[in-house]
Amino acid sequence: MSEASFSQWLRERCADEWDAVVNHPFATAIIEGRADMRRYLEQDFQFVDSFTALLGAAVACADTLEARVPYARFLGQVATTEEKTYFHRALAELGGSATPRLEPATSAFRNLMDEVRRSQDYASIVAVLCVAEWTYLGWASRAAEPYTASWIHREWIELHEGPEFREWVAFLRGELDRIGDARLEGTFRRAVELERGFFDMAAG
Template sequence: MSNRITELLRNQVGDVWLRIVNHPFVTELFNGSLPLEKFRYYIVQDYNYLITLTRCQALIASKLENPAAMRRVLELALADVTTELENYNRLLNSLGLSIDDVVKTRPSPTNIAYMNFLLTTCALGSPYEGLVAILPCYWTYLEIAKYHADKLSKNPVKVYRDWASVYLTPEYASIVDGLRAIIDEASDYLMRDFNRLLSIFRQASTYEYLFWDMAYRQEQWVF
């Protein structure tokens, strides 16, 4: 049995992750049949989500006692607010959207619930609870890209190919591996709270599924 706690957590949520990689939004995006308006909706919602994710990383870093781990989390946050958001700025332009469109859009009910879950966990929990909460976001995107990689060469929609290709790069895999490593380095210490961490990991994974489903349905507020 592996002593890497991230692998143990992953093995316990296979049912959720299988539903994620096979969600219609994901499969249609990778084969190019996803309606563009659904992708536009997703991008606007995800931009708002990324702002919250960066805040969560700052909260996590402020609690870490290991300077090396703190630096790695802060570097991750810096990448999100520079490279990641800059890529999204270019993506918004290619979709005929602007930052004003993002700012004016009210995050959906599911998005708000997910962001509040992350903020609460990262603000009130331990730094490792926070890391476990944000891990499915990074890791599932890597798994999705690998699972559907063979579809990209035949995908007729350039913006979908460009978006998906990012998650197949060695650089992105390194980000996921680095985040996992911070958690795995404390595996012996964290195993005493495994059930608590598993609950957080499953909840975050479930929210990842719900985020795709929200985007596919283009979820709106009732009033």
């Protein structure tokens, strides 16, 4: 392993897939305010329950109080504040459904979240959370201010960019660096591949 951090090493091990997510044409369309967001947000909303449960598992399985607190704080934000409110407002604006038929790409990623939650393996939980959040920071950070005038696109970018979200991703990466080992490569890679599959679905 090089002098790079463990999280950086994991990213480099699946660099092609990672770059395909961060630079995905659908992500670019979001940044430019021209993506068709209805189907994408309908499907992304289906992750909220599994993602919330995964955060709860991180709180329970973390090995220190210092690690538990950021998960608990972020869990409260997901459950009660901007992101949940955003979904309801955006789906209402777009005429979308909160209970659509699940696409295979959505089911596959939810299954991974549920799998690592049931495992109660803290390192695997962190790996999946880190991919989900770090890849989104990756594409959202490509956007230059002022963001698109479309509030649906602009607020989605803002939810995944900015000092607080960067601090959250840095925490997840730091936890991977602290507790990770090479056995996580498969889980990390699988999560990245599923992220790419989800964007492919949205663009299809």
